[in-house]
Amino acid sequence: NAGVTQTPKFQVLKTGQSMTLQCAQDMNHEYMSWYRQDPGMGLRLIHYSVGAGITDQGEVPNGYNVSRSTTEDFPLRLLSAAPSQTSVYFCASSVQGAGYTIYFGEGSWLTVV
Amino acid sequence: AQSVAQPEDQVNVAEGNPLTVKCTYSVSGNPYLFWYVQYPNRGLQFLLKYITGDNLVKGSYGFEAEFNKSQTSFHLKKPSALVSDSALYFCAVRGGDSSYKLIFGSGTRLLVRP
Numbered sequence: 001n002a003g004v005t006q007t008p009k010f011q012v013l014k015t016g017q018s019m020t021l022q023c024a025q026d027m028n029h030e031y032m033s034w035y036r037q038d039p040g041m042g043l044r045l046i047h048y049s050v051g052a053g054i055t056d057q058g059e060v061p062n063g064y065n066v067s068r069s070t071t072e073d074f075p076l077r078l079l080s081a082a083p084s085q086t087s088v089y090f091c092a093s094s095v096q097g098a099g100y101t102i103y104f105g106e107g108s109w110l111t112v113v
Numbered sequence: 114a115q116s117v118a119q120p121e122d123q124v125n126v127a128e129g130n131p132l133t134v135k136c137t138y139s140v141s142g143n144p145y146l147f148w149y150v151q152y153p154n155r156g157l158q159f160l161l162k163y164i165t166g167d168n169l170v171k172g173s174y175g176f177e178a179e180f181n182k183s184q185t186s187f188h189l190k191k192p193s194a195l196v197s198d199s200a201l202y203f204c205a206v207r208g209g210d211s212s213y214k215l216i217f218g219s220g221t222r223l224l225v226r227p
Contacts, residue, residue, distance in 0.1 A: 042217040104157040
């Protein structure tokens with residue numbers, strides 16, 4: 001069972017570079033989201049999607065773009081990387097509805113130098 | 114707006130003793146409450162959730178949590194701690210007017226000493 005798959009696991013970027021974090025799920029989940037984890041701050045929601053073609057902003061959307069062209073994929077794009085975007089990024093998915101459990105990928109460690 | 118508070122950055126407990134990790138929440142309407150655990154360099158693993166019904170919820174690895182509506186709390190408990198329980202624990206809430214969003218607390222590090 002693949003679940004939620006994120007790539008790459010580790011990445012080092014130079015300031016100003018762009019990149020895309022890939023996320024795919026094979027559970028036919030409508031809801032997908034991206035979080036970033038920083039020490040002492042828990043996980044903060046960047047963007048989320050409730051279905052193909054529908055995306056919305058979370059708590060910390062600045063500097064990130066998302067799209068949802070298929071149910072399975074939800075890539076996160078960093079437009080012009082900044083050191084403040086050094087973080088661990090988690091993709092997550094669930095069935096539609098607030099009572100359903102959200103499942104997380106294994107994370108992507110990003111360092112911007 | 115939804116919010117979650119985990120008042121303790123770290124909880125220390127001896128192996129074999131009971132443990133409690135505290136969580137309080139704020140949400141309009143009915144809350145859906147979750148606990149996740151994170152081991153070093155890993156993703157978040159689901160432990161348990163409260164949706165409705167019995168206030169005492171049982172989950173994975175012997176953990177349980179008690180929902181208290183009047184105190185808006187959802188504390189995580191385990192009768193007898195193991196060294197292997199040492200990890201980072203997150204409480205999260207979903208519901209209210211932002212029902213799709215899962216909002217996390219800042220996390221509590223649990224350290225179980227032998």
